[in-house]
Amino acid sequence: MLAFLCKAAPPVQAHAPYFGQSEKIEHPEFGVVHYAILYGDGVLFADPSQVVVFDSEGYLLAATPQSRALLIRCDRSLDPAQCQIYDELLGLIFEANYSHWARGRKIEQQSKPFKDAYPEYMDMHYGFTARPATFYEKLFFEVSAALSSPIGSALSVLWWVLAWLLLAHLTWKWKRGCWKLRPLKISSGALGVFSIVVLFVMSMLAAYGRLLFPYSPNFFSFSIILGGLIAAILTRPKEVTQRD
Numbered sequence: 001m002l003a004f005l006c007k008a009a010p011p012v013q014a015h016a017p018y019f020g021q022s023e024k025i026e027h028p029e030f031g032v033v034h035y036a037i038l039y040g041d042g043v044l045f046a047d048p049s050q051v052v053v054f055d056s057e058g059y060l061l062a063a064t065p066q067s068r069a070l071l072i073r074c075d076r077s078l079d080p081a082q083c084q085i086y087d088e089l090l091g092l093i094f095e096a097n098y099s100h101w102a103r104g105r106k107i108e109q110q111s112k113p114f115k116d117a118y119p120e121y122m123d124m125h126y127g128f129t130a131r132p133a134t135f136y137e138k139l140f141f142e143v144s145a146a147l148s149s150p151i152g153s154a155l156s157v158l159w160w161v162l163a164w165l166l167l168a169h170l171t172w173k174w175k176r177g178c179w180k181l182r183p184l185k186i187s188s189g190a191l192g193v194f195s196i197v198v199l200f201v202m203s204m205l206a207a208y209g210r211l212l213f214p215y216s217p218n219f220f221s222f223s224i225i226l227g228g229l230i231a232a233i234l235t236r237p238k239e240v241t242q243r244d
Helices: 002-008 135-148 150-176 186-212 217-234 238-243
Strands: 018-027 031-039 049-055 060-063 070-075 082-087 092-096 128-132
Touching (some): 031 070, 049 070, 070 135, 082 135, 135 150, 135 217, 150 186, 150 217
Antiparallel strands (some): 018 031, 049 060, 070 082, 082 092
16 A cells, blocks of 8 residues: 555655765866766665766766666776776676777756656766676675674664574584474473574565665675574574683
8 A cells, every 4th residue: 555655656756866975086088087987766665876977067977777776986096087887786896998988968057867767767878888796896885885884784784683592502502412302392382482583583674675675695694604603603502602
Protein backbone atom coordinates (compact mmCIF):
# COMPACT_ATOMS: atom_id res chain seq x y z
CA MET A 1 0.00 0.00 0.00
CA LEU A 2 2.79 2.42 0.95
CA ALA A 3 4.76 1.57 -2.19
CA PHE A 4 1.69 2.12 -4.37
CA LEU A 5 0.88 5.48 -2.77
CA CYS A 6 4.47 6.70 -3.15
CA LYS A 7 4.57 5.67 -6.80
CA ALA A 8 1.18 7.27 -7.44
CA ALA A 9 2.16 10.56 -5.77
CA PRO A 10 2.42 13.63 -8.04
CA PRO A 11 5.90 14.38 -9.49
CA VAL A 12 6.11 17.55 -7.38
CA GLN A 13 6.55 15.34 -4.30
CA ALA A 14 9.92 14.08 -5.57
CA HIS A 15 13.00 15.88 -4.29
CA ALA A 16 15.22 17.72 -6.74
CA PRO A 17 18.44 16.13 -8.07
CA TYR A 18 21.55 17.02 -6.10
CA PHE A 19 25.34 16.65 -6.16
CA GLY A 20 27.33 14.45 -3.80
CA GLN A 21 31.11 14.08 -3.89
CA SER A 22 32.69 16.60 -6.24
CA GLU A 23 36.24 17.01 -7.59
CA LYS A 24 37.75 19.70 -9.80
CA ILE A 25 40.76 19.31 -12.09
CA GLU A 26 42.46 21.27 -14.86
CA HIS A 27 42.38 19.74 -18.33
CA PRO A 28 44.52 21.11 -21.22
CA GLU A 29 41.69 20.90 -23.77
CA PHE A 30 38.54 21.49 -21.74
CA GLY A 31 39.93 23.83 -19.07
CA VAL A 32 38.56 23.47 -15.56
CA VAL A 33 36.29 20.41 -15.42
CA HIS A 34 34.18 19.16 -12.55
CA TYR A 35 33.55 15.53 -11.65
CA ALA A 36 30.46 15.19 -9.47
CA ILE A 37 28.15 12.41 -8.34
CA LEU A 38 24.66 13.36 -9.46
CA TYR A 39 21.79 11.86 -7.45
CA GLY A 40 18.20 11.48 -8.56
CA ASP A 41 15.17 10.37 -6.55
CA GLY A 42 14.88 6.72 -5.57
CA VAL A 43 11.54 7.26 -3.74
CA LEU A 44 11.47 4.06 -1.65
CA PHE A 45 15.06 2.93 -2.09
CA ALA A 46 18.50 4.47 -2.62
CA ASP A 47 18.72 7.42 -4.96
CA PRO A 48 20.08 6.42 -8.39
CA SER A 49 23.34 8.14 -9.23
CA GLN A 50 25.96 8.63 -11.89
CA VAL A 51 29.16 10.64 -12.17
CA VAL A 52 28.82 13.58 -14.52
CA VAL A 53 31.63 15.73 -15.88
CA PHE A 54 30.89 19.33 -16.84
CA ASP A 55 32.93 22.38 -17.80
CA SER A 56 33.15 25.76 -16.07
CA GLU A 57 29.96 26.89 -17.85
CA GLY A 58 27.98 23.89 -16.64
CA TYR A 59 27.81 21.99 -19.94
CA LEU A 60 27.90 18.20 -19.73
CA LEU A 61 31.07 16.60 -21.16
CA ALA A 62 30.74 12.96 -20.08
CA ALA A 63 28.71 10.70 -17.80
CA THR A 64 29.08 7.20 -16.37
CA PRO A 65 26.28 4.61 -16.39
CA GLN A 66 23.92 4.70 -13.42
CA SER A 67 24.81 2.99 -10.17
CA ARG A 68 23.82 3.08 -6.50
CA ALA A 69 27.29 3.48 -4.98
CA LEU A 70 30.06 5.46 -6.70
CA LEU A 71 33.34 6.99 -5.51
CA ILE A 72 35.66 9.46 -7.23
CA ARG A 73 39.44 9.60 -6.90
CA CYS A 74 41.56 12.18 -8.74
CA ASP A 75 45.34 12.07 -9.10
CA ARG A 76 46.53 15.65 -9.62
CA SER A 77 50.20 14.65 -9.66
CA LEU A 78 49.77 13.38 -13.24
CA ASP A 79 49.94 15.65 -16.27
CA PRO A 80 47.15 16.03 -17.16
CA ALA A 81 45.34 15.15 -13.93
CA GLN A 82 43.34 11.92 -14.08
CA CYS A 83 40.21 10.83 -12.24
CA GLN A 84 38.90 7.33 -11.64
CA ILE A 85 35.37 6.37 -10.66
CA TYR A 86 34.79 3.21 -8.64
CA ASP A 87 31.50 1.33 -8.67
CA GLU A 88 31.34 -0.29 -5.21
CA LEU A 89 28.56 -2.71 -6.11
CA LEU A 90 30.01 -4.03 -9.38
CA GLY A 91 33.72 -3.63 -8.60
CA LEU A 92 34.32 -1.65 -11.80
CA ILE A 93 36.67 1.24 -12.55
CA PHE A 94 35.52 3.92 -14.99
CA GLU A 95 38.26 5.93 -16.72
CA ALA A 96 37.87 8.96 -18.97
CA ASN A 97 37.88 8.41 -22.74
CA TYR A 98 38.57 11.95 -23.93
CA SER A 99 38.02 11.10 -27.59
CA HIS A 100 34.33 10.65 -26.79
CA TRP A 101 33.89 13.75 -24.67
CA ALA A 102 31.49 16.25 -26.18
CA ARG A 103 29.59 19.28 -25.00
CA GLY A 104 26.02 18.28 -24.29
CA ARG A 105 23.12 19.84 -22.43
CA LYS A 106 23.63 22.36 -19.67
CA ILE A 107 23.44 20.43 -16.42
CA GLU A 108 24.77 22.75 -13.69
CA GLN A 109 24.26 26.33 -12.62
CA GLN A 110 25.52 28.03 -9.45
CA SER A 111 26.89 24.72 -8.10
CA LYS A 112 23.49 23.00 -8.37
CA PRO A 113 22.11 20.64 -11.03
CA PHE A 114 19.12 21.73 -13.06
CA LYS A 115 15.80 20.58 -11.62
CA ASP A 116 15.17 18.22 -14.55
CA ALA A 117 18.62 16.58 -14.42
CA TYR A 118 17.49 13.28 -12.92
CA PRO A 119 19.92 10.46 -13.88
CA GLU A 120 17.05 7.98 -14.19
CA TYR A 121 15.28 10.18 -16.75
CA MET A 122 18.22 11.59 -18.73
CA ASP A 123 19.43 8.03 -19.49
CA MET A 124 22.73 9.13 -21.04
CA HIS A 125 26.23 7.82 -20.53
CA TYR A 126 29.31 8.38 -22.67
CA GLY A 127 32.95 9.42 -22.42
CA PHE A 128 34.08 6.62 -20.08
CA THR A 129 35.46 3.11 -20.46
CA ALA A 130 34.90 0.43 -17.81
CA ARG A 131 37.20 -2.34 -16.61
CA PRO A 132 37.31 -4.64 -13.55
CA ALA A 133 39.09 -3.05 -10.60
CA THR A 134 42.35 -4.65 -9.48
CA PHE A 135 42.73 -6.06 -5.97
CA TYR A 136 44.75 -3.02 -4.85
CA GLU A 137 42.26 -0.58 -6.37
CA LYS A 138 39.40 -2.32 -4.56
CA LEU A 139 41.38 -2.27 -1.33
CA PHE A 140 42.19 1.44 -1.70
CA PHE A 141 38.63 2.49 -2.46
CA GLU A 142 37.11 0.22 0.20
CA VAL A 143 39.44 1.55 2.91
CA SER A 144 38.91 5.14 1.74
CA ALA A 145 35.13 4.71 1.87
CA ALA A 146 35.29 3.22 5.37
CA LEU A 147 37.58 5.98 6.66
CA SER A 148 35.47 8.72 5.08
CA SER A 149 32.55 7.61 7.25
CA PRO A 150 34.11 6.27 10.48
CA ILE A 151 30.92 6.49 12.55
CA GLY A 152 28.86 4.64 9.97
CA SER A 153 31.58 1.99 9.56
CA ALA A 154 31.85 1.52 13.33
CA LEU A 155 28.06 1.24 13.67
CA SER A 156 27.98 -1.40 10.93
CA VAL A 157 30.49 -3.54 12.82
CA LEU A 158 28.68 -2.91 16.13
CA TRP A 159 25.41 -4.05 14.55
CA TRP A 160 26.94 -7.43 13.71
CA VAL A 161 28.57 -7.73 17.13
CA LEU A 162 25.10 -7.46 18.68
CA ALA A 163 23.65 -9.84 16.09
CA TRP A 164 26.24 -12.54 16.86
CA LEU A 165 26.57 -11.94 20.61
CA LEU A 166 23.95 -14.36 21.93
CA LEU A 167 24.74 -17.09 19.42
CA ALA A 168 28.47 -16.79 20.18
CA HIS A 169 27.76 -17.18 23.89
CA LEU A 170 25.72 -20.34 23.28
CA THR A 171 28.42 -21.74 20.98
CA TRP A 172 31.06 -21.34 23.70
CA LYS A 173 28.68 -23.03 26.14
CA TRP A 174 28.12 -25.89 23.70
CA LYS A 175 31.88 -26.24 23.19
CA ARG A 176 32.43 -26.38 26.96
CA GLY A 177 30.00 -29.29 27.04
CA CYS A 178 32.12 -31.17 24.48
CA TRP A 179 29.60 -30.36 21.69
CA LYS A 180 26.94 -32.59 23.26
CA LEU A 181 23.30 -31.67 22.80
CA ARG A 182 21.96 -33.98 25.50
CA PRO A 183 20.56 -33.62 28.04
CA LEU A 184 18.74 -30.78 26.33
CA LYS A 185 16.99 -28.33 28.61
CA ILE A 186 13.90 -26.48 27.44
CA SER A 187 15.38 -23.16 28.51
CA SER A 188 18.61 -23.82 26.57
CA GLY A 189 16.67 -24.89 23.48
CA ALA A 190 14.44 -21.82 23.64
CA LEU A 191 17.48 -19.58 24.04
CA GLY A 192 19.15 -21.24 21.07
CA VAL A 193 16.07 -20.69 18.89
CA PHE A 194 15.82 -17.10 20.10
CA SER A 195 19.48 -16.40 19.26
CA ILE A 196 18.99 -17.72 15.72
CA VAL A 197 15.85 -15.59 15.31
CA VAL A 198 17.75 -12.51 16.51
CA LEU A 199 20.56 -13.15 14.01
CA PHE A 200 18.06 -13.75 11.19
CA VAL A 201 16.01 -10.61 11.91
CA MET A 202 19.08 -8.39 12.25
CA SER A 203 20.48 -9.87 9.01
CA MET A 204 17.25 -9.05 7.17
CA LEU A 205 17.27 -5.50 8.54
CA ALA A 206 20.90 -5.09 7.47
CA ALA A 207 20.06 -6.36 3.97
CA TYR A 208 17.16 -3.91 3.75
CA GLY A 209 19.45 -1.14 4.97
CA ARG A 210 21.73 -1.80 2.00
CA LEU A 211 18.79 -1.15 -0.30
CA LEU A 212 18.37 2.29 1.27
CA PHE A 213 22.07 3.10 1.67
CA PRO A 214 24.03 0.83 -0.70
CA TYR A 215 27.65 0.07 0.01
CA SER A 216 30.23 -2.45 -1.06
CA PRO A 217 29.43 -6.17 -0.63
CA ASN A 218 33.08 -6.55 0.37
CA PHE A 219 32.62 -4.26 3.37
CA PHE A 220 29.28 -5.94 4.11
CA SER A 221 31.05 -9.31 4.36
CA PHE A 222 33.97 -7.81 6.28
CA SER A 223 31.67 -6.26 8.90
CA ILE A 224 29.81 -9.57 9.35
CA ILE A 225 33.05 -11.50 9.92
CA LEU A 226 34.64 -8.84 12.14
CA GLY A 227 31.45 -8.51 14.18
CA GLY A 228 31.38 -12.28 14.69
CA LEU A 229 35.02 -12.38 15.79
CA ILE A 230 34.51 -9.53 18.28
CA ALA A 231 31.38 -11.22 19.65
CA ALA A 232 33.34 -14.48 20.08
CA ILE A 233 36.10 -12.67 21.97
CA LEU A 234 33.64 -10.83 24.22
CA THR A 235 31.72 -13.96 25.13
CA ARG A 236 34.70 -16.26 25.59
CA PRO A 237 34.47 -17.99 28.99
CA LYS A 238 37.03 -16.91 31.57
CA GLU A 239 38.14 -20.47 32.35
CA VAL A 240 39.03 -20.98 28.67
CA THR A 241 41.17 -17.86 28.70
CA GLN A 242 42.90 -18.85 31.95
CA ARG A 243 43.62 -22.39 30.71
CA ASP A 244 45.11 -21.02 27.47
